[in-house]
């Protein structure tokens with residue numbers, strides 16, 4: 160780690176703190192055997208904001224290869240996420256007039272959760288995905304997948320192989336890229352002249368306004384606003400021509416971009432979001448200073464609830480072994496003494512221990528067996544889906560709780 164940190168986009172010195180969440184293990188490093196707990200490593204989780212370009216970022220503690228080569232997240236395990244992908248494919252197919260002569264690519268295509276909807280429409284696709292194990296799952300649903308990290312080199316190699324994209328989807332990946340300039344420089348290379356890039360990312364404005372500090376973890380290097388994304392794309396010869404707001408991940412943006420010289424007309428969403436960000440002063444350090452006290456308050460509320468529940472002899476389990484839950488639990492120093500286990504539908508995460516807190520992960524049936532008094536939902540972005548699926552906890556008087564933006568019991 161270097162002494163003087165510099166902005167991963169513009170290179171300026173990083174001197175301003177956004178929020179310092181202490182030292183924690185990697186949020187997606189689930190521990191497979193109890194014996195491995197002693198070997199666990201922790202890294203500083205300190206988000207800073209660049210005073211020049213206003214990119215909020217955490218330093219890269221470990222190489223991206225260590226984080227993503229055996230990634231445990233399979234997008235298709237979330238029904239609401241699969242539905243989001245289906246709507247995307249319908250909307251973009253109609254908007255761009257895609258057909259069997261088009262080419263749709265996705266960067267970080269995961270298990271093919273998105274491109275498979277284009278395959279169903281007989282539109283040619285190519286996934287680009289660094290995690291070999293999830294790429295295998297994508298091939299099984301008919302999504303041809305190139306196992307590679309995306310960037311200039313990968314883009315050039317694909318173009319040499321005769322591939323150009325009419326649509327590139329880069330959904331929830333830009334934040335996970337350490338070398339953001341190399342990553343973005345691949346898009347204008349791979350796009351056809353009138354090709355469209357869509358980039359989706361959790362909107363930094365929501366992170367700030369809804370105290371979503373738990374979305375900060377090492378694997379998530381950058382926290383993006385339209386302001387910084389426009390600057391980044393412009394530096395690489397691209398322009399944003401439209402923006403949509405999405406409910407995903409607690410409030411995301413979908414940015415539509417094309418090459419500078421392309422003909423796409425500006426949509427009204429662009430001015431709307433620019434105005435919102437200006438109103439929130441995202442172009443000034445004031446918007447970023449002053450975030451920490453809200454984070455400290457959320458932690459205090461959660462701990463107060465958990466300690467009180469314990470004193471009253473009530474049992475608390477958690478649901479959803481999500482990365483964001485690990486940030487929350489580790490920043491709050493919550494361990495087995497306060498939460499007895501966490502349930503998750505993903506078999507890859509079952510029978511592991513959460514990084515840091517070492518709370519064991521079981522299948523959701525464990526909740527039915529143990530009948531806890533409270534179930535703390537960690538992935539608040541899919542809280543509705545979870546409370547519907549697990550509605551039977553009410554049969555023994557169980558109650559759901561959420562910790563973000565502030566602690567509350569669900570009715």
Ligand SMILES: [Zn+2]
Pocket residue numbers: 166167168169170171209210211212213214
């Ligand atoms: Zn910067």
